[in-house]
Each structure stands twice: as structure tokens, then as C-alpha cells.
Amino acid sequence: MSQAGIISTSSGPVPPTVPTSFVTQNGTAVPAANVLIVNGADSTENTANGIISKGGVVGTGTSNEVDIVITNRLQGVVTTTNNTPTPMITFPLTVIGTYAIEVRVAAFNTTSTIGAGYSLFGSARYNGATATLCGNVDRIVNEEGAMNSATSTFSVSGANVLINAVGYGAETINWAAVGLYTFVGV
Numbered sequence: 001m002s003q004a005g006i007i008s009t010s011s012g013p014v015p016p017t018v019p020t021s022f023v024t025q026n027g028t029a030v031p032a033a034n035v036l037i038v039n040g041a042d043s044t045e046n047t048a049n050g051i052i053s054k055g056g057v058v059g060t061g062t063s064n065e066v067d068i069v070i071t072n073r074l075q076g077v078v079t080t081t082n083n084t085p086t087p088m089i090t091f092p093l094t095v096i097g098t099y100a101i102e103v104r105v106a107a108f109n110t111t112s113t114i115g116a117g118y119s120l121f122g123s124a125r126y127n128g129a130t131a132t133l134c135g136n137v138d139r140i141v142n143e144e145g146a147m148n149s150a151t152s153t154f155s156v157s158g159a160n161v162l163i164n165a166v167g168y169g170a171e172t173i174n175w176a177a178v179g180l181y182t183f184v185g186v
Helices: 056-060 145-149
Strands: 022-024 027-029 037-042 051-055 065-070 073-080 086-092 097-109 114-126 131-133 138-143 151-157 160-166 173-185
Touching: 022 051, 027 051, 027 056, 051 056, 056 065, 073 160, 086 097, 086 173, 097 145, 097 151, 097 160, 114 145, 114 151, 114 160, 131 151, 138 145, 160 173
Parallel strands: 037 065
Antiparallel strands: 022 027, 051 065, 073 086, 073 173, 086 160, 097 114, 097 173, 114 131, 114 138, 151 160
């Protein structure tokens, strides 16, 4: 049985309607030549549920683009060759309130081919001018061999929260950190 012929919109299956716009939490995207670009990203911006959709010129700068963004996220990388504390993440606090921050850190010593991992949890209060640690930072430490001479720290300086890498000796260590934060203020 052939399906060729005139498609009727009054009986039988109705042809699908092609969407002409996509409304997001921050803007509306309109396909260009039937193409809609959909991207995933992350951002340090603060949202209550940790995710936001953005679309169109208002949200993404491109009329036919929709971005799905994981928010409240921090990330950074650095390489150390000595024991000088070196920031992997510098998170500037800009809104008065308290920031609870959870960070995972991976370290790979390319000189000795050994590794380490850290989990840091701390909180900082911001008063509009300076950041203050709220109590002690909780740490989970997993270090292999001589990597027990390295460490990762959570500190504040001025209005910033710093996640630092501290290497050792003349060893080259590659570091990567990913964090999430929860914020509440006035």
C-alpha cells in the first residue's frame, strides 16, 4: 500500500508542527535555516538549583542557540615544580553572605608517575570587603608514596577563596580541581 499522495490535515495523522522558537529561562532561541545549536557548559553564576537554560541573543549572544549551563561550579588547573602554594582556583566573592564550597582535586606527578587526590569542604563568609573562613576546612586525603609531601589547601585572601596546589622538591605535578558552591545571603 502506497503512502504517496496528498497529505490531509483534516483526517488521519496530522503532520508534525515544527517549532519556530524555544523559550528558555533567559531568552528565546529561534532556529536559523532549521538549525538549533544546543550546548552544555558550566559557570560560576549562582542559581538556586544549580542549572539554568539560556537561549537566543539575550541568553547566549546567538539567535539560534540554546545553552544548558551547570551553575555554582568552580574549576581550575595548574602545574607545580616546588612547594610554593599556587592557586588552582581563585573564586572572587562579590555578594554579601556565606559560601559553602566543596572541591575535588586530582594530582599527577609526571616526574615520579605517582598520584594523589583530595576532597576539601569549607565555608567562607563575605562582608562586602573581605572573606573569612567559617571554622576549619574538612579534608579527605589520598596520597601515593612521596606524594605525601604535596598537599592541596583551601584558604581566603582579601575577598577571594583560594584552592591551592602545593608541590614538593623539583617534581613536576599537574593539578586539576572541580568544585561546587552553595550560597545564601541577605
